[in-house]
Amino acid sequence: DGGITQSPKYLFRKEGQNVTLSCEQNLNHDAMYWYRQDPGQGLRLIYYSQIVNDFQKGDIAEGYSVSREKKESFPLTVTSAQKNPTAFYLCASSSVPGQRNNEQFFGPGTRLTVL
Amino acid sequence: DAKTTQPPSMDCAEGRAANLPCNHSTISGNEYVYWYRQIHSQGPQYIIHGLKNNETNEMASLIITEDRKSSTLILPHATLRDTAVYYCIVRVRSGGGADGLTFGKGTHLIIQP
Numbered sequence: 001d002g003g004i005t006q007s008p009k010y011l012f013r014k015e016g017q018n019v020t021l022s023c024e025q026n027l028n029h030d031a032m033y034w035y036r037q038d039p040g041q042g043l044r045l046i047y048y049s050q051i052v053n054d055f056q057k058g059d060i061a062e063g064y065s066v067s068r069e070k071k072e073s074f075p076l077t078v079t080s081a082q083k084n085p086t087a088f089y090l091c092a093s094s095s096v097p098g099q100r101n102n103e104q105f106f107g108p109g110t111r112l113t114v115l
Numbered sequence: 116d117a118k119t120t121q122p123p124s125m126d127c128a129e130g131r132a133a134n135l136p137c138n139h140s141t142i143s144g145n146e147y148v149y150w151y152r153q154i155h156s157q158g159p160q161y162i163i164h165g166l167k168n169n170e171t172n173e174m175a176s177l178i179i180t181e182d183r184k185s186s187t188l189i190l191p192h193a194t195l196r197d198t199a200v201y202y203c204i205v206r207v208r209s210g211g212g213a214d215g216l217t218f219g220k221g222t223h224l225i226i227q228p
């Protein structure tokens with residue numbers, strides 16, 4: 001089935017450690033996104049990528065890094081510089097704007113807890 | 116992207132129509148109205164979008180006022196599985212880049228049995 005997968009669903013890390021969250025899509029979408037959600041809040045954009053080997057900072061990029069070496073994959077690294085990394089992380093993808101449908105499709109999310 | 120205002124929560128009886136309002140008084144001419152919903156601890160799900168005409172699909176109907184300053188999402192026969200947070204978002208649909216969506220706090224719709 002086509003879709004977006006994120007793994008793992010739950011992740012625990014010690015403070016000071018970097019951690020990489022996985023996001024894979026087989027929808028042949030060009031654009032991919034990472035969002036963060038805190039309890040009772042809406043989603044906030046961390047990074048997005050319109051095309052392979054290119055990505056842009058979103059509203060809250062500090063303490064995070066990404067790569068886009070393959071169209072299907074957009075991993076997010078939460079670094080030790082992120083002051084409050086415990087959150088629900090959501091990955092999404094969409095086709096290129098200007099095409100008939102470019103709505104964003106979301107993965108199931110990864111809940112990261114830093115102890 | 117234009118800002119939206121939604122009530123924080125609403126209740127609706129199972130089987131009845133759920134009408135979720137959204138104000139977007141600063142919407143500009145090339146901005147669309149999008150609706151997403153998020154069931155607890157899951158990723159958001161696209162529902163519907165429109166520019167100025169009313170739209171309907173298998174999930175919902177979207178009614179946009181003539182001046183485009185507000186809209187209503189209608190779930191015609193709400194079920195318990197429709198309990199979720201519903202987000203109204205306005206944005207330019209096509210343009211120079213695939214930038215992200217701006218989510219507010221949305222409306223928490225609770226369907227009562």
